[in-house]
Amino acid sequence: MAGQDSGAVSARPPDQATVDLLGLLAYGELTAFERLATDARMSPTIGDKIALARMAAAEFAHFQAISDELDRLGVDRELAMAPFIAPLTAFHNSTAPADWLESLVKAYVGDNIAADFHREIATRLPSPSRELVLSVLGDTGHAAFAVERVRAAISANPIVAGRLALWARRLVSEALTQAQRVGVDPDALTGLLVGVGDLDALAGIFNRIMAAHGRRMAALGLSA
């Protein structure tokens, strides 16, 4: 549905792949904002709380940039986000972190997989949407923060490593479940998948994302 009637707003409507990626990214940034802000409540120290709140505010600025781009293209931002609300909500509801460390691992693992996926797709977008998406995917400082905190926790109490490794595997499995759901929804991401090319190209993307995930888990001191 998204963008189907956007011809009424703009003389040259953007292609469906652009609308879908921007819609997915916008809603992803909005939920990332919410999640970081909510996780900030679990912070063990006020310094951690401030650090998370700062990252959440940065995610909102990204959301704003993507929304502005949808406006510029004459696309209704809420229509563009609509197909992705259910799968992203389901993912977050099924992976509510039980504590501060789980929330850090989730943010680190989840945001990076999402960023890798968006980066793969972004290269197939026309300018200036491509440059905008790539700039929004810039790190907000979360990676270094999460790695430092999680490594310190594991070094203080090595027994948490097993629990966090299991948690990360559950996150990846839930993310794949929701990604498949998006993949079979004719309203969502159809344009994106057409833009990718064929199933071989999709498998290539998936393998690169999982290899990068494995390297990030090693950086955390966890087995993938």
Added chain:
Amino acid sequence: MAGQDSGAVSARPPDQATVDLLGLLAYGELTAFERLATDARMSPTIGDKIALARMAAAEFAHFQAISDELDRLGVDRELAMAPFIAPLTAFHNSTAPADWLESLVKAYVGDNIAADFHREIATRLPSPSRELVLSVLGDTGHAAFAVERVRAAISANPIVAGRLALWARRLVSEALTQAQRVGVDPDALTGLLVGVGDLDALAGIFNRIMAAHGRRMAALGLSA
């Protein structure tokens, strides 16, 4: 405790009233950010969610401005906030909204009472802290948003007015309980209360704040 050893950082340490007000305001903005971002999850529409997230991001920018001012004064921001963490946390824990309308009323009532109080105290601060505090207290658009949504809900279903009026009374009562707690804590707000003058001056502040609260309740269509 806050600021007691700040002489080591700055040659001319700011007075205790300034440190206390900035610390209270900084932690107040940080919790306002968290609360708005958390309440955004209860939003009935994605438009409401975006509106609340935008206000939360504005509160974080305010927090940042106050923190920068504490840095400029050579005051440890965490030490300055420390005395206000327990009472603000207790207030929010004892007044968790049950739904979207309660969260709107809480934000509207609570933020405005806090802003009135800060404004009364700010006039007693030296420049440029005074101007900074007054600019940070500028409305982030929450008032108009909350009034519009709450009035629409009451007009659609007049029975909610009684429940929300009771809720607002409970918020004021809890706020007063925590304010008294701050008032008797020798580490918190001592400087501020000295700055106010005497008990008569304090009673004057209190009366002006409650009168403004009554006018805001009427704007919502509720009895105070």
